[in-house]
Amino acid sequence: MKRKILFTSESVSEGHPDKLCDKIADSILDACLQKDPASRVAVEVMATVEKIVIAGEVTSKAKPDYERIAREVMRQIGYTSKEIGIGCDTAEIEVLVKEQSKDIAQGVDSSFDSKALGAGDQGMMFGYASNETENYMPLPIVMAHKIVRTASQLRREGVLKHARPDMKAQVTIDYTEANKPRVDAIVCSVQHDEKITIDEFRKNILNQVIIPVVISFGMNTDFDAYINPTGRFVIGGPMGDTGLTGRKIIVDTYGGSCPHGGGAFSGKDPSKVDRSAAYAARYCTKNIVAAGLADRCEIQLSYAIGVSKPVSIAIDTFGTQKVKKEIILSAVEDLFDFTPQGIIDKFNLTHPTFKYADLCNYGHFGRPDIDLPFEKLDMVDKLKAYVKEKL
DSSP states (O other): OOOOOEEEEEEEOTTSHHHHHHHHHHHHHHHHHHHOTTOEEEEEEEEETTEEEEEEEEEOSOOOOHHHHHHHHHHHHTOEETTTTEETTTSEEEEEEEOOOHHHHHHHHSOSSSSSOOOSSOEEEEEEEETTSTTSSOHHHHHHHHHHHHHHHHHHHTSSTTEEEEEEEEEEEEOOSTTOOEEEEEEEEEEEOTTSOHHHHHHHHIIIIIHHHHHHTTOOSOOEEEESTTSOOOSOHHHHSOEETTSOHHHHTTTTSSOOOSOOOTTBOTTSHHHHHHHHHHHHHHHHHHTTSBSEEEEEEEEOTTOSSOSEEEEEOTTOBSSOHHHHHHHHHHHOOOSHHHHHHHHTTTSTTOOGGGTSSSOSSSOTTSOOGGGOOTTHHHHHHHHHHHO
16 A cells, blocks of 8 residues: 655644743734834743743833733733633733843844844744645645634634633645645644533534635545544643743744744844744745746745845755756845845834734734735746846
């Protein structure tokens, strides 16, 4: 029997302890940038039993109310009592925030190679796009995101009764037959109260969430389903597991279909290329694939702290390129600005209307629910013209 070619991706809901921390951190960032676009923010959050710890470095004219922001985020998600996971009005909030190091600020404010903004740190960042879905994202992560996004929405609407905020979904796609992917298995765990039997809850998750999502993709429904496989998921949120910012970086990006760089996104202002360069790399690869230059494309950017231009740019099209990779790389180098200031200006990443807190759940890329500047396909014609001239 022929062995299956399988690939799996995972997503988690807004109520996952790590995602609670990400949203608090990004809500603090939003509060700073709204008052001061030049804010430097690097915030980390930890959530445990009835306690939130906020630490990091913030240099800003804004004076965010850290405690109020944290409590409001918990309330929005639905964490209104210790029994559910953490109490928005009862949890202790500890704030340990200082200013950004002057040594770092010196390199960022005026870069080594020019007077422009320098990269906020060294490191490598990746961007990826594939034409296997309408939003140029890998199928497993898109499906996993939609499952938890749908379950969360139904919970909020009161349709998915007895559900609580903490949820996870995992989708395995069978790629054995070329161009005919199938759903092989779905794992889904949803926190619930004690008023419902596990059999009834499993049936609700399958019929109200999983099957409708799978059908919306036009996929097969004869897959293996593992719903709340432990048999009980009452204790969730920070009551069940300690949460930390930056622990769901694969959920945030491409579900493992592409490597992730050395840093997380949430809680960081866009001078940190961990975040802004990853957005720019996604924008570049998506336009390359949409222009028909390749079916799949991955770009790696690397930076030195305090230096504006990338130290290196690498490209991989996995053998799917329609023109020589050298031409695609040349187009990337000539048409795209990967300096921190260029990225910030291109996508208005410090504008008060750009809300980072909206991004931290259900992935930063390929979002059908948000009009994101780095998801636009406004470089397709320029790429086509550039390649045509080189051929």
